[in-house]
Amino acid sequence: MLKREIEDGDQSLADPQFRADVLAGLARRPRAIPARWFYDRRGSELFEEITELPEYYPTRTERAILERACPEVATIAGTGRAVVEFGSGSSVKTPILLRTVAPSAYVPIDISGDFLRESSKTLSRQFPDLLVLPFEADFMKPLTLPRTIADAPKLGFFPGSTIGNMIPRQAVDLLRSMRESLGEGAMLLIGMDRIKDESTLMSAYDDAAGVTAAFNLNLLDRINRELEGTIPVDAFRHRAIWNDDRARIEMHLEATRDVAFTVAGNDFTVPAGETIHTENSHKYGTRDARILLRSGGWTPVAMWTDPGDRFALYLAEA
Ligand code: AVJ
Numbered sequence: 001m002l003k004r005e006i007e008d009g010d011q012s013l014a015d016p017q018f019r020a021d022v023l024a025g026l027a028r029r030p031r032a033i034p035a036r037w038f039y040d041r042r043g044s045e046l047f048e049e050i051t052e053l054p055e056y057y058p059t060r061t062e063r064a065i066l067e068r069a070c071p072e073v074a075t076i077a078g079t080g081r082a083v084v085e086f087g088s089g090s091s092v093k094t095p096i097l098l099r100t101v102a103p104s105a106y107v108p109i110d111i112s113g114d115f116l117r118e119s120s121k122t123l124s125r126q127f128p129d130l131l132v133l134p135f136e137a138d139f140m141k142p143l144t145l146p147r148t149i150a151d152a153p154k155l156g157f158f159p160g161s162t163i164g165n166m167i168p169r170q171a172v173d174l175l176r177s178m179r180e181s182l183g184e185g186a187m188l189l190i191g192m193d194r195i196k197d198e199s200t201l202m203s204a205y206d207d208a209a210g211v212t213a214a215f216n217l218n219l220l221d222r223i224n225r226e227l228e229g230t231i232p233v234d235a236f237r238h239r240a241i242w243n244d245d246r247a248r249i250e251m252h253l254e255a256t257r258d259v260a261f262t263v264a265g266n267d268f269t270v271p272a273g274e275t276i277h278t279e280n281s282h283k284y285g286t287r288d289a290r291i292l293l294r295s296g297g298w299t300p301v302a303m304w305t306d307p308g309d310r311f312a313l314y315l316a317e318a
Contacts, residue, residue: 014226019264022223025276026268032277035165035251038215039112040222046215053211055203058161061311062191066093066159069304069313070100073155076302076315077187080104082152084182086139086162087111088119093159097189098127105131105149109139140170142177156188161311164193164248164282168292171282175296179318186318188298193311195283198242200310205240205249205281213238216251216278229263239275247288251279289314 018037025033039047051059079102085094088108098106106123110116113136120134133146145154156178163171178188205212216238223229236259239252252275260269270276284292289312290300298316305312 019227022227022263023266026263026266030277031270031275033219035279036111037222038219038279040218040226043215043218043222044115046211046218049211050207050215053204053207053209055207056212057200057204057310058191058193061306061308062159062161062313063093063096065191065304065306065311065313066096069302069315070097072302072304073097073189073315074101077101077155080152081155081187082107082145082149083155083157084145085109085157085159086178087158087160088116094123094157095126097157098123098130101155103130103155104152105133107133107135107145107149109135109137109143111136111138140174140177143181145181153184154182154186156182156186156190158188159191159313161191161193161281163190163292164284165280166282167280168282168295171292172295175293175298179297182318184318187301188314188316188318190293190314190316191311192284192289192292192314193281194305194309195247195285195288196310198244201242201249201283202240205251206238210238212240212251216253219278220253223263227264230261231263232259232261235259236276246280246282247284248280248282250277251281252277284312286312 021034021037025031050056081103082105083103084107086109088110108116108120116134116136120132124132133148137143166174217233217236220231220233220236224231235255235257236253237256239254241250243250254275255270255272257272293300293314293316298318300314300316302315303312
């Protein structure tokens with residue numbers, strides 16, 4: 001019994017929202033499960049591995065941009081703001097920003113409380129004088145920030161092109177709710193991945209070592225572990241598709257043969273060749289990015305890219 005209790009992903013620990021999203025996602029057509037469920041412990045490890053792949057340019061490109069941009073961000077935004085990071089994860093990018101903008105407080109927001117407390121501790125050690133106020137919440141919903149920072153002007157930080165996971169309507173909703181949460185005089189520093197040649201994009205999401213494939217397929221393992229699933233994982237393969245019409249990379253899990261399985265006592269079938277849509281990663285051209293920001297109530301004030309214009313960092317004001 002003890003072993004069962006301590007196993008990562010024990011059914012008793014399953015998130016009811018995960019269960020609901022998986023059951024609804026497998027029942028509808030096209031089948032689709034929200035990308036946020038990739039990130040169990042194994043999924044987070046695999047994502048870290050992705051960021052180090054030679055083909056996966058976004059992370060290292062954004063980091064290099066941040067190194068150059070942050071001193072300028074400090075000049076434009078001024079020091080002493082409260083930095084509010086949306087979906088902080090295990091960010092290695094945050095210290096670059098914190099070193100230069102000298103914030104009055106740092107508020108990392110994440111739905112995973114464990115992850116949040118771990119990374120907050122690491123950051124507190126690195127910045128002993130900084131007031132760190134971890135905030136466990138779903139940042140997709142409007143939130144009331146800690147009262148301690150009520151009077152400080154805010155600098156929102158949303159790196160990693162996470163906004164790309166959202167379809168435009170959701171992206172606009174999120175930008176608006178961020179504006180609402182951050183309040184009067186706020187600024188936002190946000191990363192967006194650029195539209196570029198298809199082969200570069202495809203390699204970034206279908207790498208030679210198969211790490212992205214493992215990351216995608218881990219979702220099925222997670223369903224099996226946490227929701228008493230019987231999905232034959234070997235009957236699915238990773239598929240990355242560039243949807244040019246919607247300017248996004250899509251990740252799917254494609255059945256290589258007819259499959260039948262159960263999840264939490266519910267029966268499902270997937271015919272050979274059909275897919276489960278697991279992620280969208282929207283890319284934005286220069287005008288697209290500015291229109292998106294303005295649609296969400298933000299006025300772009302500065303933009304930085306790498307020499308190849310592969311990735312962009314925007315500073316916007318409310
Ligand atoms: C974390 C959403 C920015 O879309 O590039 C990486 C996730 N998926 N490889 C991205 C991801 C496949 C990543 N984001």
